[in-house]
Amino acid sequence: MTFVAPPGYQPVYNPTIPYVGPIYGGLREGSSIYIQGSIPEDISRFRINLLCGQSESSDIALHFNPRFDGWDKVVFNTRQNNSWDSEDKIRRMPFSKGERFELVILITSEGYQIKVNGNDFHMFEHRLPVERVAGIMIDGDVSVQNINVIGVRQLIVGGMGGGMGGGYPGGNMGGGHPGGNMGGGYPGGNMGGGYPGGNMGGGYPGGNMGTGFPGSTLPGMGGQPVYNPPVPYQGMISGGLFPKRTIIIRGMLPYGSSRMAVNFVVSRNNDIAFHLNPRIRDGLVVRNSLIGGMWGNEERELNFNPFVEGQYFDMSIRCGNQRFKVFVNGQNLFDFSHRMHSFNEIDKLEIDGDVQISYIHF
Missing domain, CATH: 2.60.120.200 (Jelly Rolls)
Incomplete structure (x- = not known):
């Protein structure tokens, strides 16, 4: 679908x-x-x-x-x-x-x-x-x-x-998405066009970008794209997650890559509500959660695996009432059912591993 x-x-x-x-x-x-x-x-x-x-x-x-x-x-x-x-x-x-x-x-x-x-x-x-x-x-x-x-x-x-931008793949479009190394700051300003505000921080000069999280030193993620963030990456999710909110992550896996991880985290207790873990050399994409210090059951079933050495990817992760829906290169890769009732407490994104990220956008 x-x-x-x-x-x-x-x-x-x-x-x-x-x-x-x-x-x-x-x-x-x-x-x-x-x-x-x-x-x-x-x-x-x-x-x-x-x-x-x-x-x-x-x-x-x-x-x-x-x-x-x-x-x-x-x-x-x-x-x-x-x-x-x-x-x-x-x-x-x-x-x-x-x-x-x-x-x-x-x-x-x-x-x-x-x-x-x-x-x-x-x-x-x-x-x-x-x-x-x-x-x-x-x-x-x-x-x-x-x-x-x-x-x-x-x-x-x-x-x-309309005009929301930022990340609903339009059907089965396939095709790799070249990432590359954007480098440089991205001039902000008041983007408009249906974008919620938010404090982007992280070295990106901005304009009218909202307030972010008091007392936090992490960049907040609102409506502005983040180009070429360093990995490991951590960013606060301005406004948290809610149904139909979508994040776009674009990047590439260099030759020699072993694994990467994308974590949706509740910062107040460091629970990982959703752990997405492509293991490139094993050909696996493992999904799990870490709640109360305990890992849950791994999910590994896949229709296809788009995470390959030397390849670019365009990933869309959409939060729903019951589950996350993950699309890569325009195709539905898997769904991951929520394991905590209060998924709206998720307020931090982490990306780690052997990956180059060129673009992140809510």
Whole structure:
């Protein structure tokens, strides 16, 4: 059984290039577009266009065009009424031939802040209203593993606020999710778009991010994504867990990995309500709980095992009234029934082991 994305959020896995697709709900200040992919050795150029419509002939609010032509540069521009405006040429190249990349396009009040592999690259000032953006096009010499739009404008559909972002896999989409090493701080701000607040902390410069937990030195996790946290990782869960709350964890298992663990913890007594323990060399994914100092019965049954050395994963853990539902790469991996009645007391996330984490988001 799968569940679909709320309005305004739908990650795209392994799209065919050239790709043209909608951005349901459009963009707003505080939205971000997160693209992971790789550059072939024989690249000439590729481009990413933010379209004021859903066809290639639409006006273009942002034209992002890396060119490997001996005079490596990245060209920025806009197009209105089929006429190109003046080019911004940045004579630096943030991409490397034959290498993976992570690109974040953050929409600010000034323009589009471009980050590549965690490093600020360029701010392209708005020339067209960002509210007009309705689609994205990618073509040229590039391979894309994932397109993820976070913090879209609020939609009201059947009385429910949409544009929540952050993590409902849309059906059986499969496909590995390249992680990579984002590095660098992530500029915060008031994300809006249906995100609850929260104190992110942890070295990530923020804006209007709420209060977090008094007396705690751990970063709190609210609506802001956390990029490239160190492992072992500990973070407070702002607001605790409640039905339908979902966490997204993206990362990769380097070659030589033995095991990793994800723990949902009650901080007041250090009970582990849910222990998720992929044992890579044994081909197992063990689930358990540690309550009152005693481990419970292990659960090991699996339909498939996505945790493999050298592979990326995109994991979604959804809390329900009776159980956790765990999806990896868009497919339901297993369910884990609650073993403590007060699962809403869970207030801390821990990640440990032989794993690189690129992204955490509630």
